[in-house]
Amino acid sequence: MKLASLPQGRDGRLIVVSDDLAWYADADHIVPTMQALLDDWDRYFPQIEALSIELAHAAIPRRRFHEREACAPLPRAYQWVDGSAYVNHVELMHKAHGADLPASFWTDPLMYQGGSDGFCGARDPIHIADPAWGGDFEAEIVVVTGDVPQGASPQQALGHIRLVGLINDVSLRNLMPGELAKGYGFVQSKPASHLSPAFVTPAALGAAWQCGRLSGTLMVDLNGQPFGRVEAGEECTFDFGTLIAHLAKTRSIGAGTIIGSGTVSNRDPDGSPGRPVPQGGRGYACIAEQRTVETLATGEAVTPFLKAGDTVRMEMRDAKGKSIFGAIDQTVVLG
Template identity: 50%
Template sequence: MKLASYKSGRDGQLMIVDRALQRCCPAGDLAPTMQVALDDWSNTAPRLQEHYERLCRGDHSETTDFDASKCDAPLPRSYHWADGSAYVTHVELVRKARGAEMPASFWEDPLVYMGASDAFIGPEDPVAAESEDWGIDFEGEVVVVTDDVPAGTTIEEAAEHIKLLGIVNDVSLRNLIPAELAKQFGFYQSKPWTAFAPVFVTPDELGNTWDGARLHLPLRATLNGKLIGAPNAGQDMTFDFPTLIAHCAKSRSLISGAVIGSGTVSNVGSKDGSCCLAEVRCLETIRDGRPSTPFMSFGDRIRIEMLDHEGTSVFGAIDQRITPFEPSRG
């Protein structure tokens, strides 16, 4: 099934959306919000599925046209957001561009950081920054959402805890990153709110494109109408989602609604293009000695979307403008 959240308060109103992303109906008393549904998923999901099937058949009595502009993130805020860097070829490329060696451990032990989950933003909400000098970049990623995951869960067990999938724009402020990482304490200011496509989908909706660990479809990133890349999310993913989940749950349990990100989707050699400008710039640096593609500017429009083999949008599109914000400094 496919689920969205219309904007309503801080946690949204859970909506059931048909397969074609054309019609929807409120989940109502079944689960007023996505978090409520996830907290009792084993009981709530079958009941939501019944309404979804009726919606797709066209015999549900409470339907309206689905409007992505009304959408918040499907899970407007989460107790846990852990983002990986599962496409190690991307990390290798970035380090090569700056002349840094690649530690062997990067191929064996996942890179993960905790991001800001107190608020996620919707598919058409603007990306706001104080200055273009911050190096505004998009990052197209796949995410999974879990139920409760006990501490010490194995990779084999972790796959059963994946309940929903989605795609995100994990915005990065590239020019703030070096100073933060130099402190050896991780990202903070350089990782603002993450934007989500309109809907989450259950694994069964993805057919054979989902193998239980990786999603084998291209992720398209288009900037100002120009396709930047469409790398396949199922290729060159060094650490699959069960591995990332088991890594995150090594020393503590994960609570229902935990969102686990893949990191920027990237294929070896980037023959199908890139899902972030940083990678484009690294390739230029390796080829030409310096980057020529700028980061995003105010007014730019970024669209991120995943299409199935028939060309149909799976999750709906992230479609955002880059806008300035005025800082409040008293």
């Protein structure tokens, strides 16, 4: 089942979307918003699922679904935390700053708490007030949870995942070093993130969803050219059950919490940091990784960070070539 939100008020209006993302049916006569559905999942999910089946059989009134008209599935959430499922990315970022990766990072995930009071839609522009801040995209997988009790095990945590989607976790790379030097983590260097047009139930992902990991190629284009064709499942060190359990170690988690995988990242088969797509590699899911690889290879980063007019696109497709979550497709603007 696929769900989305259309603009209405501050929290959007819940709709059910067909598997091919071509049609939608209003769901607000059952439950008004996605957050309200997540708050009372057991009560409303059977009715929403029945509505989805009726939509699939064209048995109810339906309308054309246009991704550009959707807002973020959750325009605001009670919590947004980002993890480090792809340790290769973390290792490359350490190398970028001349630091070694602690061995514990392979067994104990990193996680930071970001701003959740406003998520942007998939077609909303990326606003960067100052290009000197080093604007970057980060293509990631996200899950949305129901209520999770404190102390839940990784296996128990998997049962509380309600929805799966994509996110562009925008970063301002040149602001990060100063913030991290303070020892308190990201604030200014992490502006609003952009969510995929639709979120999908784990069951609807079929074989692509196994043991808390999503398999498949995450396609990232910059200015219409392939930038990343990274595999989401192969080097995912920490599954989402482990990430959720890490967060729930000392507190319960509220329904509607969004948890990110961190930037999807691959190495080459020989263990090297990876190559750009034009060179036969899988490329990268953020500019910072490509810049790091360039620095390691030649001593100088040549790929620029985002500038006004740049376009960024992120999408995953199923085995039949159909878009799973819809595309995050944006233009960079100053201001």
